[in-house]
Amino acid sequence: MKHDDPTDLESRLSSLPLSPLPPEWKAELLVRLSQTTATPASVSIAPRIRRTPPRWLAIGWGLAWAAVIVLHLSTPATPDSKSLTDPATAQSLKQRTELLQSLLAFK
């Protein structure tokens, strides 16, 4: 059967003429072309070019800096001397010192 022949259907389909574009579209494009020729800096495709980093990167960067600042502010500038004056720690240090001295004496 002729209608089962793909080429028959293909030729019927491809013979359908595409609708033309409205002439005003072309006029509009020509105006835009003349504008961009006059002022190359104002090319309308410029907004397509990303000039700022992606949002996820900016947010991540901001959070990282916030964490750095928080850590910086919450960390004391000098080591905490309180722990050395703690009786338990002092006792432990004393024991270690004694042990070390006894070992050295033994040697």
Add this chain to the structure above:
Amino acid sequence: MLTPRQIEQLYDAHAAGLFHYISSIVRCETQAKDLLHDLFLKLQHQGLPNLESERAWLTRLAHHLCIDWMRHHGTRRQAEERSASEPRPLFQPQPDPDAAEFAQRVEKALADLPPEQRSVAHLKLWQGLTFEEIATVQAIPLNTAASRYRYALEKLRSLLRPLYDEIQPP
């Protein structure tokens, strides 16, 4: 860089085909028109390399613009759902009622195809590209281009058969 006259010549030769191809992807007349204009504006600065197939190269450029657009505006399906405006009719009005009916049914059947089959069918049937060119344009394997076209044609045949059988071939 191309002169406005050269751009105009390219527009006259290819704009309608490119517009309908873009429209088959983005499914929105306004967006398709904007992308078409972007293409020619880009072309003005980029120029046209010395090529064997000008049409294939322009179609590839249009395809890339569509992909960029979809990356920024969601998937093809979302774009279709978002599209409020009716797409511009694909075919010229036909004086013969049977031919007009056939054209209308073809357009409807094309709209029912999956987007990737529709775009390949469009390139093959109305842009006249070869499978090699379609594969290059869409960055897909040659076999994929051929099989998408075959599936599209089979579906079109099944959708159009009742009417197609009634109409005598011209």
